[in-house]
Amino acid sequence: MSNANSRRHNRYLLMRHGHSEANAQGRIISDPRRGLDAYGLSPEGHAQLERVLAEWPWPAPTRLLHSDFLRTTQTAARVAARFGLTPTPEPRLRERHFGTLDGGPDDRYPAVWALDAEDPDHRAFGVESVASVAARLCGVIDALERRYRGETLLLVSHGDPLQILLTALEGRPLTAHRQRAPLLPADVVLLG
DSSP, X not given: OOOOGGGOSSEEEEEEOOOBHHHHHTBOOOSHHHHTTSOOBOHHHHHHXXXXXXXXXXXXOSEEEEOSSHHHXXXXXXXXXXXXXXXXXXXXXXXXOXXXXXXXXXXXXXXXXXXXXXXXXXXXXXXXXXHHHHXXXXXXXXXXXXXXXXXXXXXXXXXXXXXXXXXXXXXXXGGGGGGSOOOXXXXXXXXX
């Protein structure tokens, strides 16, 4: 897919979920068996969304798709209520799966990211490869481009997948995904 906005049929906003209970606990929650029904937004995450929605400087979304994890579902519900939208779950927007590190401390992320910088296809610890994450998230945008014209689509996902998607859309090597500034909880980016 081209990274030129003029070649897209739609406008895209990418949003990371608000601060979550997993963030507060310093835990990796990437398996749907844990993330679909637990580890929703923390009180801090709810407050972040309130601020973001009160100061929304981006175009109003006309459609909203989100990862079906609880933290992204709760984020999407708050944004959808603000704009009168019906949020649509999209499993391809899920968190990157961190294999055997799931449920453990988030201080293990750097070990995975160091390997990412060497090989975007690695699956050490049973993690989902960067290349796989890029393919599934780019696949979401490709499908939306085929389905809609002239929409402003808000996609609510997770930090690592969004950083990987942005790197792919910029045409940069996937091994460089950690070189781009990460989206903080409740951050929104308008694709240029």
